[in-house]
Amino acid sequence: MNVWLKCSVIVATLCASLTVKSEQYEQGLKIAELPKVLSHRDRVEPVNRILQHRLDHLLPRLMKESELDMWLVINREYGEDALFYTLVPDPTFAARRTTLLVFAKKGNTVERFSVSRYDIGDFYKSRWQGGTVNQQWDRLAEIIEDYDPKSIGINVSEEWALADGLTQGLHQKLLKHLPKTYQKRLVSSENLVIRWMETRTAPELEVYPQIVKIARGVIDEAFSNKVITPGVTTDQDVAWYIRERFETLGVKPWFQPYVTIQRQGDKNEPNSPFFGKSNRTIEPGDVIHTDVGICYLKLCTDTQEMGYVAKFGEYEVPQGLVKALKVGNQWQDIFTAEFKSGRTGNEILKATHKESQRQGINSSTYTHPLGFVGHAIGPTIGMWDNQGPTPVKGDWKLYPNTGYAIEGNVKVSLPEWDDQLIQIMLEQSAVFDGDQVIYLGGRQTEWHFVR
Template sequence: MRFPTWAALPLLFLSACATSSGTQGPRAEGSAAVASRLLPWSQQIALREQWLEQRHARLLDMMRRHGVGMWIIHNEEFHDDPLTEHVAPPRPYAGNRDIFVFVDAGAEGLKRVALTGYHDVALERFFELPGERAPREVLAELEARYQPKTIALGIGGKRGVTRSLTRDGYAFLAEALGSAAEARFVSAAPLIEEYLDTRLPDEWETYRGLVALTESVVKEALSSSVITPGRTTVGEVRRWLYDRLWALGVRTWFQPDLRVQRKGGAATTSRGFLATATEDVVIERGDLVHVDFGITYMGLNTDWQKMAYVLREGETDAPEGLKRALDNTRALQDVLMLQASRPGRSVADVYDETMAAMKQRGIEAMVYSHPLGAQGHALGASIDFRSAARKEEPKLLRDGSYIAIELNTATVVPEWEGQKVFVMEEDPAYLTKEGWKFFVPRQDAYYLIR
């Protein structure tokens, strides 16, 4: 049985997103109006289960590309594996051990077995359920019948989602499968990366709507409706963002951060970046305010950075020097997204070409873009100065993947007596044969706080 297609439902935000930078109207909506198109939880589950069918349909080819004969995801009560919601129906799992097994069964195709503490009809759509049989018995039987050359587990990866198997979980699987099978345990990291980094065409509209919602929330936060110059603190804006998420019924995957740059103020750094402002900082007229914020919904995540200027008395726009600083960051975006990036290119080549172009133009730049999707800091190919410095083999850009175009430029501003100003931007984008494209138009002017 297939659930009905939810394409007609308002969640897809078709009216919430402008298709060109010159389009106004729908994109001026507040976050409450955009969020009114969010699906109830039951319909979110139904749509995500449609996506899960498509993911499972791609899995066998992925397993064969990575030489994986069997893939096991081991979920524990109070210690959920972050893969579970992406390999099984996205519902709560409260069994002591819930185990999901994928086997390359040769001519039989992909065999899927769920070993859970309870029977669930939703699981029957995706997995064989062995009833009351003991998980150890079923695992041993699967191993003996199919004799997989490799058994991939969440071990040995460099990221949390690729090394999520607990020590006790490993011991349980090793005992159930036997020492001969344990000798064939391998890291599932390469398979996990391709599985999570592969975006589905059907996700695109939902994700675009999520980006539009992120934009709406940030525009409200960096506006006169939230910030009163000389009175509102950074902590109050942060708490407003938390409360807005709660009211909208969505989550975030990291703490919202704000940075404040001020004429005559000393720029402090943290790990090589402009440091975040403490919560007691009062936002004043003439400040340049930056926010870093993301939303989690439907198993997808956004990451978003934007800049606002607090007008001084008598001002109607930001000073020209600050505008030129924003122009420099836009120039960096253009080179990275449209000139340097193409599917199949090495991220090292993309980074080097981008930075060479910035050097030629005399623009001081930093690039630290990362994949987006199932996680905020997702798996896949990063275009990042830190990755460029590592000795590991550079990854290739994957057609259709999502990324956070995260970067900044530093520009001397005459109106600030030659002070260097950082303009930091971050926008979700997707890769096409013509380069990266934004889901919604980028920031072409500072948000103005009056």
């Protein structure tokens, strides 16, 4: 072959190769488009519409299920029951002085009102004309006598923090003003509170996927060359980028995001609950992990995803890591297949362990309910520091239309790192609809790849 022709063929082949590599590189830089985030003013309508639906359709069913004739949610300004904010419309920033919310069962409906100095929009009209604090409590007692409920729920609970919002001082005031006949009818509203907090309604499920996609989209940004310059950027830089990005968007993180790094040569103890270190500069060849959570439109997310930082001249994720992530997805499938209505969290955990071991997967499961708060109430399904049964909270049964952070990890040997043990930590927001677990914003099945 003519030497010039031969050189031309070599150059053409090289250029074609570089073009392919360039296309792969550009594909890696594509960032997921974030859903639109509403202004605070524009959030009022959907938030209040969702609340109206919950109060009109969900609450009557749950009060009947909980066998309560009346429910009292009693609050003082700046010392509110955490549950208060799930019951009041936007924009409500605090209770006003003492705010007494009353829910009284009447046939198949529930009447709701306040015994307070002020109405709360059109949601809670007050049935008190004003006066002294003692007169306010006396008026509440009169109303209770008028309804003559056989059971009166109050928010006291030994085990569930979110069902224990009635302070001791307010409890004492209630007893002081309530006739003894009705004092004896006071019962814990624990079951009602748990069911109210854990149940997701149809209008909520319409918006929830968009909320999760905001969280996942910001992770996609953070685990890219837009944010990470290998050899320069630290894990703290990435964590603070995520935090400040959420703040800029106007969504609220419910905990400080964090980023950890796994690196070839790390001395990981097989029995250590978590691998990965912080306060490092991100280097080529590192495995990175983040954990983030936001709340928006009164619903919260919890997400953990994994990324890989390419070495010089590396254009795809090493096959060992690809397979490791598939093992993580395999664990997710085993776990979510065990979700069945009526099962307890402890039963789901035990079945997951058994099947994971049968399939040869070294996994740890620690999943929690998700909804109005990040660590919500409902069935606990394992804890990172306790892979055995959890008393009380693990014994709560699984109900349809409830949300979860599908959280856990697998440990896998990585051939490219001389069979060093690495950890794939995954967490995705999901809902159980009664038949199956549905990931609200999808789940991670491919690595975030930082070129």
